[in-house]
Amino acid sequence: MSMSEAISRLRPLTEGLLPDTLGIEFLEASPDRVSAALTVRPALCTSGGVLHGGAIMAFADTMGAAGTVLNLPANARTTTIESKTNFLGAAAAGSRVIGECTPVHRGRTTMVWQTQVRSESGKLLALVTQTQLVLPG
Amino acid sequence: MSMSEAISRLRPLTEGLLPDTLGIEFLEASPDRVSAALTVRPALCTSGGVLHGGAIMAFADTMGAAGTVLNLPANARTTTIESKTNFLGAAAAGSRVIGECTPVHRGRTTMVWQTQVRSESGKLLALVTQTQLVLPG
Amino acid sequence: MSMSEAISRLRPLTEGLLPDTLGIEFLEASPDRVSAALTVRPALCTSGGVLHGGAIMAFADTMGAAGTVLNLPANARTTTIESKTNFLGAAAAGSRVIGECTPVHRGRTTMVWQTQVRSESGKLLALVTQTQLVLPG
Amino acid sequence: MSMSEAISRLRPLTEGLLPDTLGIEFLEASPDRVSAALTVRPALCTSGGVLHGGAIMAFADTMGAAGTVLNLPANARTTTIESKTNFLGAAAAGSRVIGECTPVHRGRTTMVWQTQVRSESGKLLALVTQTQLVLPG
Numbered sequence: 085m086s087m088s089e090a091i092s093r094l095r096p097l098t099e100g101l102l103p104d105t106l107g108i109e110f111l112e113a114s115p116d117r118v119s120a121a122l123t124v125r126p127a128l129c130t131s132g133g134v135l136h137g138g139a140i141m142a143f144a145d146t147m148g149a150a151g152t153v154l155n156l157p158a159n160a161r162t163t164t165i166e167s168k169t170n171f172l173g174a175a176a177a178g179s180r181v182i183g184e185c186t187p188v189h190r191g192r193t194t195m196v197w198q199t200q201v202r203s204e205s206g207k208l209l210a211l212v213t214q215t216q217l218v219l220p221g
Numbered sequence: 222m223s224m225s226e227a228i229s230r231l232r233p234l235t236e237g238l239l240p241d242t243l244g245i246e247f248l249e250a251s252p253d254r255v256s257a258a259l260t261v262r263p264a265l266c267t268s269g270g271v272l273h274g275g276a277i278m279a280f281a282d283t284m285g286a287a288g289t290v291l292n293l294p295a296n297a298r299t300t301t302i303e304s305k306t307n308f309l310g311a312a313a314a315g316s317r318v319i320g321e322c323t324p325v326h327r328g329r330t331t332m333v334w335q336t337q338v339r340s341e342s343g344k345l346l347a348l349v350t351q352t353q354l355v356l357p358g
Numbered sequence: 359m360s361m362s363e364a365i366s367r368l369r370p371l372t373e374g375l376l377p378d379t380l381g382i383e384f385l386e387a388s389p390d391r392v393s394a395a396l397t398v399r400p401a402l403c404t405s406g407g408v409l410h411g412g413a414i415m416a417f418a419d420t421m422g423a424a425g426t427v428l429n430l431p432a433n434a435r436t437t438t439i440e441s442k443t444n445f446l447g448a449a450a451a452g453s454r455v456i457g458e459c460t461p462v463h464r465g466r467t468t469m470v471w472q473t474q475v476r477s478e479s480g481k482l483l484a485l486v487t488q489t490q491l492v493l494p495g
Numbered sequence: 496m497s498m499s500e501a502i503s504r505l506r507p508l509t510e511g512l513l514p515d516t517l518g519i520e521f522l523e524a525s526p527d528r529v530s531a532a533l534t535v536r537p538a539l540c541t542s543g544g545v546l547h548g549g550a551i552m553a554f555a556d557t558m559g560a561a562g563t564v565l566n567l568p569a570n571a572r573t574t575t576i577e578s579k580t581n582f583l584g585a586a587a588a589g590s591r592v593i594g595e596c597t598p599v600h601r602g603r604t605t606m607v608w609q610t611q612v613r614s615e616s617g618k619l620l621a622l623v624t625q626t627q628l629v630l631p632g
Contacts, residue, residue, distance in 0.1 A: 307470050376550055
């Protein structure tokens, strides 16, 4: 699967849905790694003009689901069953954050993915670990 | 503080920001309990036409921050330092979810809040526990 | 199933194993609720003479697994797949803590249990949420 | 600080306390990395003869606290405020597990540490992320 095929395969996860509403843009996608970017518009912020924690969690959840989809066997689907975030820094309105999501565990029943969300200068802003259940289609 | 005063005090957390973008509406707010509603528009969904996990986490994060704000001493502010969600059920597009957020711990340095997100018929869809750091203003 | 039958059914989870090593004692057990006690011996403490966070997490994990076992269909077994703890207070050596574990979700694939660990005077010391996977025996 | 000085400085966290009760042995310790080993005795197991999840969490919690202690300013102390574990594989009685704990964030108010627990052959068994509060002594 080429990267453009992988990104195409993720379109049903985003088109007209929350990831589009937030403005999440996949940068790279393969079964081993998903990266994405998000511009910190005021409409995604909390008070103080910094990216809302909820937007960060939605950003990571989208990437973890995407990574799982790229590893699913035929006729299977996935749902997030749990997600844990540590917030480590703030992203100011006008800046852009980059997420990198890699697999911790890829089993037949569950997959666990971890996402690092960083500022463009590389500062770690959040660490997200999530479990995806693999379900028959 | 009356409930309408409490809800007014939360406006700077929402106006023109992510909670408005998502459509989060506070129903009740006091230092002991915050409740809110969210209509499941397609623009908040993931594939399959169900509310995106990220929207659920943003919904709860907004309530936990709100509850903390209503308990802060003068000249203090708060930030979420960690959040954990268990996803238990799906909310279909067109439905509405209700969140209820109550304090687990209200200390001088940290507060811990727990949010139950339910369908309108009362089915538990997600359980979120988050820690807020209390910071000098 | 009577309570004494339930507690008997939990013996294979404890006898000669970590729960015995720590001194975990089941007080009540049914498919809807498990409670247990643990005496804070110095051998279970961390520096400062307070119960080690690891002992608290082991205490809760034992209860969540027990609750799941009491809800398993025939020929099924369970394993913890994730656990999250918020620590809220300390338990001094010589005291005794009480845990109460109740179900958040009991599905065919996963169960989620939540445990409150309290001092004997009722102060909440820790809140633990864990997911158990239900596996064919 | 040499490694032997670092390991000495950790003795008050273990001597006669839960880490000794479990048999946790520090292998390496510096402000940037703590590693430790634990032999899977039957007394640390759950049913099925595999290491109890609670022992895994206690093992990691001990390392995260140790890493924090090695980074504390003078006259400060630390306590774990939250811990999240994903369990990925089992460790059989008679085997030995190795933990490696590294910092995710070292701030003035909080530190976040992540521990990977592996079998001796290198298989990842658990991933633990914990937050330590830094307190005036």
